[in-house]
Amino acid sequence: MDFIYQDPYPILKDDTQYKKITSDYVSVQQLGDREILTIDPKGLELLAEEAMSDVSFMLRATHLQKLRNIIDDPEATDNDRFVAYNLLQNAAVAVEGQLPSCQDTGTAIVMAKKGENVYTGADDGEWLSKGIFNTYQKRNLRYSQIVPISMFEEKNSGSNLPAQIDIYAKKGASYEFLFLAKGGGSANKTFLYQKTKSLLNEKSLDEFVRERIMDLGTSACPPYHLAIVIGGTSAEANLAAVKKASAGYYDNLPTTGNMAGQAFRDLEWEKRVQLICQESHIGAQFGGKYLTHDVRVIRLPRHAASCPVGMGVSCSADRNIKGKITKDGIFLEQLETNPKQFLPETAPHLEAPVEINLDRPMKEVLAELSKYPIKTRLKLNGTLIVARDIAHAKIKELLDAGKPMPEYFKNHPVYYAGPAKTPEGMPSGSFGPTTAGRMDVYVDEFQAAGGSMIMLAKGNRSKEVMNACQKYGGFYLGSIGGPAAILAKENILLVEVVDFEELGMEAVRKITIKDFPAFIITDDKGNDFFANL
Numbered sequence: 001m002d003f004i005y006q007d008p009y010p011i012l013k014d015d016t017q018y019k020k021i022t023s024d025y026v027s028v029q030q031l032g033d034r035e036i037l038t039i040d041p042k043g044l045e046l047l048a049e050e051a052m053s054d055v056s057f058m059l060r061a062t063h064l065q066k067l068r069n070i071i072d073d074p075e076a077t078d079n080d081r082f083v084a085y086n087l088l089q090n091a092a093v094a095v096e097g098q099l100p101s102c103q104d105t106g107t108a109i110v111m112a113k114k115g116e117n118v119y120t121g122a123d124d125g126e127w128l129s130k131g132i133f134n135t136y137q138k139r140n141l142r143y144s145q146i147v148p149i150s151m152f153e154e155k156n157s158g159s160n161l162p163a164q165i166d167i168y169a170k171k172g173a174s175y176e177f178l179f180l181a182k183g184g185g186s187a188n189k190t191f192l193y194q195k196t197k198s199l200l201n202e203k204s205l206d207e208f209v210r211e212r213i214m215d216l217g218t219s220a221c222p223p224y225h226l227a228i229v230i231g232g233t234s235a236e237a238n239l240a241a242v243k244k245a246s247a248g249y250y251d252n253l254p255t256t257g258n259m260a261g262q263a264f265r266d267l268e269w270e271k272r273v274q275l276i277c278q279e280s281h282i283g284a285q286f287g288g289k290y291l292t293h294d295v296r297v298i299r300l301p302r303h304a305a306s307c308p309v310g311m312g313v314s315c316s317a318d319r320n321i322k323g324k325i326t327k328d329g330i331f332l333e334q335l336e337t338n339p340k341q342f343l344p345e346t347a348p349h350l351e352a353p354v355e356i357n358l359d360r361p362m363k364e365v366l367a368e369l370s371k372y373p374i375k376t377r378l379k380l381n382g383t384l385i386v387a388r389d390i391a392h393a394k395i396k397e398l399l400d401a402g403k404p405m406p407e408y409f410k411n412h413p414v415y416y417a418g419p420a421k422t423p424e425g426m427p428s429g430s431f432g433p434t435t436a437g438r439m440d441v442y443v444d445e446f447q448a449a450g451g452s453m454i455m456l457a458k459g460n461r462s463k464e465v466m467n468a469c470q471k472y473g474g475f476y477l478g479s480i481g482g483p484a485a486i487l488a489k490e491n492i493l494l495v496e497v498v499d500f501e502e503l504g505m506e507a508v509r510k511i512t513i514k515d516f517p518a519f520i521i522t523d524d525k526g527n528d529f530f531a532n533l
Contacts, residue, residue, distance in 0.1 A: 006260030008300075009241075012252045016322050018331040021050055028173075028327050034117055037173040037327055041122035047323050047330050048131025051179040052108055055321040056100040056141055058335035059091055060248075063225075063318045066293040067091075068342040070223070070284065077288030079519075081348040082377075083480055084223075084284060086517070087316050090483035091339035094430075098140060098423040099485035102221075102317035103430040105141035105420055106181035108132040108163040111244065117173035118325075125165040136160040140429050142420040142505055144184065156504050166240075177323035178249055183315065185435045185458070185481070189220040190242060190312035192235055199307055200230075205269075209276055212311060216291070217530065218282060219435040219459025221481030223290045224313035228273060231300035232308045238300065242310035245296045247320035253298070261301035269297040285458070285481060286519050287375065287529070316482035350377070353517070358382030358413060362453055365413075369454070369475050372520060374529045378477065380516040384415040384456065386509040388434050391500055392442045399449060408498060408510065409451030413477075416457035418505040419495070420484070428492040428511070432484030433458040436476065440465050447472040456518060460530035469522050476522035478529075491516045 025043030029036045070076050070084035094101040110128050120127075136143065136159060145157045170176075193212065199205055209228070216224065227245035232238030241263070244250055254264045277292040284290040302308070314320060322333040354372060358365060359382035385408050387395070395406065416436055420429035436457035443465045446452040453474045458481035469475060491513055499508035522528045 004260045006258070006262050008261070009250065009263045010254060011250065012254060015252070017334045018322075018324065019334045021046065021330045021332055023329040026325060026327065026329055035173060037115065037118045037175070037325070039118065039120045039175065039325055041120050041124070041127040043325060043330055044120065044124055044127040045131040045134070047177065047325065047332065048110065048128045048179070049134045050332055051177070051321050051323050052132050052135040052181065053139055054332065054335055055179060055181050055319045056105055056135070056139065057094045057097050058337065059101065059318055059339065060320075061336040063293070064088065064091060064336055064339050064342045066223070068344075070290050071344055071348055073289070075289055077283060078348070078350050079286040080284045080288035080290045082350055083286070083482075084290070085343075085348055086480055086483045086486065088339065088343050090486040092343065093485040093489050095337060095339055098426070099430045099488050100139070100141055100420055101319070101430070101485055102183055102482065103142060103418065103420045103432045103484040104144060104183035104185065104434070105136070105160070106183045106319065107145065107187070108160065109180040109182055110163060110165045111178045111180075112165075112167045113170040113176045114167055115170055115172040115174050118175050124167060128165055129161055129163050132163050133159055133161055140421040140423045142418065142429075144505070173327065175325040178244065178247060179321050179323060180243070180247060181317075181319040183317060185220045186313055186315040186317070188435065189216055190239065191215055191310065192239055193309040193311075194235070195307045195309050197307060199309070206272070206276075208309075209273055213277055213280055213291075215311070216313065217460040218285045218481065219437055220313055221285070221315040221317065221458065222282070222313075223284045223293045224315060225294055225296070225318060226273070226277065226292045226313050227296045227298065227311070229298045229300060229310040230307070231302040232310070233301065233303070235308050238308040238310040239312070241298055241300060242312040245298050246312050246314040249320075250296065250298060257299060263298055263300050266297045266299055270295045273297060286478065353377040353379040355379045355381065358384065362411060366453060366473055366475065366524070369520065370524055374520050374523055374527045374532070376520045378518045378520065380456075380518055381514055382512070383412050384511050384513055385409060385412045385498070386415045386417050386511055388416050388418050388506055389438055390503050390506040391508045392439055394500055395451075396442060396445070399445065405446065405449040405451045406499065408508070409446065410453075412510070413454035413456055414452050415479075415511070416455065419488075419509075422495070426488070428488040428495045430484035431488045431492055431495075431511075433479040433481060435459050436461050443474075444468040444471075447474050461522060461528070463531075466522055466526060466528045466531065469524055470526035473524045475520065475524060477518040478521040479516075479518050487516070
């Protein structure tokens with residue numbers, strides 16, 4: 001057999017629309033018969049800074065068009081349209097550059113391909129990190145990176161570093177980049193399943209997809225761009241392909257395989273999986289057709305004894321942006337600067353929500369909620385307590401030490417969230433919900449102590465939470481995942497820290513809200529919207 005080398009991921013074309021940032025920092029030098037693209041590392045800093053800034057406040061036009069398609073689809077449910085409309089409104093607020101599209105401004109990730117004829121004379125990762133650092137210092141973003149001091153002691157790095165930077169080699173004299181801001185909710189919905197050859201038939205694969213789609217749930221803010229990758233020379237190669245495919249990076253792969261093992265898209269299975277997602281009726285968070293905008297199914301070569309299958313999503317904060325450096329300058333993907341054009345002239349018609357005044361004794365609020373079935377749309381007004389992972393752990397430490405539950409946890413509903421920085425002159429930074437499931441372990445103990453009787457967050461929850469709510473008379477309310485900017489601008493009137501100030505974005509806060517949208521997901525009778533699915 002003759003030797004054959006195949007580019008594992010032969011992207012056939014790049015139809016990205018780029019904008020030119022600058023011609024500075026780039027020159028061409030002759031070395032023998034080679035032209036060397038020489039890049040001042042300050043150019044890397046500039047590109048990373050601009051990329052992370054743009055991607056935090058703007059989205060791709062193709063993504064926004066898919067949201068508008070939901071509103072225009074007669075088969076979409078009212079809940080689908082409600083979520084899509086809110087997400088378009090959120091994009092219109094975020095593009096103003098003060099409030100990022102999501103409060104979880106993510107882990108900064110850079111995936112790059114550096115040509116053999118590119119010279120920087122520097123540690124590229126350091127200069128890319130410096131650009132990322134600049135953006136997170138200057139803009140109203142959130143520091144989410146927790147660094148280990150010892151096995152169990154952790155601290156917030158205070159800069160959102162370290163970033164994940166992966167640089168690969170390629171031929172030529174150009175430098176190509178994919179920048180991502182990956183939030184925790186979206187990242188946590190990445191799955192690896194170690195399967196075998198027995199999966200590779202129509203019946204088994206169909207059954208597998210129908211079962212595993214339910215693992216996604218809604219905690220990562222659908223509608224999703226879903227990627228499923230079958231095969232891979234290793235587990236890590238599979239998951240790297242999942243991440244890039246969910247970002248649209250592999251859209252222009254071939255659609256057939258070959259004997260050299262090239263990656264390809266299976267368009268037939270993309271349609272089938274999209275239909276399976278629609279038939280799940282999970283919808284755009286609260287029931288309907290639009291769990292996913294679209295699906296990418298990528299097929300890779302594999303070891304005969306192994307068949308890794310990866311699944312992951314890019315969420316409603318579809319924060320992916322390409323960049324490149326060539327002899328002509330430094331370029332960045334052009335994201336949409338006018339998302340308002342995708343909004344309909346009038347909002348989708350919806351039945352009026354039930355208004356709930358939270359500034360009453362907890363027993364009265366619980367009695368009011370008990371009148372309504374799950375899926376009821378609410379409009380919340382009054383006071384919430386904000387607490388998430390570390391704050392819950394701190395309160396558990398108090399209970400374990402025999403101390404009482406803090407009164408604020410008894411007297412007010414708890415909102416699982418952590419805000420971005422507050423812009424000057426505004427009451428709040430972007431402030432959307434975080435994933436509820438991470439707090440499930442605390443619910444029974446906290447409700448037994450009189451706290452967490454009403455919880456507000458995003459995504460589905462465990463059977464243990466349903467049982468606790470039925471036992472103690474509690475409720476879990478679902479907030480729309482995704483529209484963090486518009487919540488900060490229109491629905492949050494006042495924010496103050498009340499406990500654990502040293503925890504930064506994880507401190508306990510008290511906020512005053514107006515017309516805050518939510519749905520009853522789990523009630524005091526043992527009913528749960530997602531369990532019904």
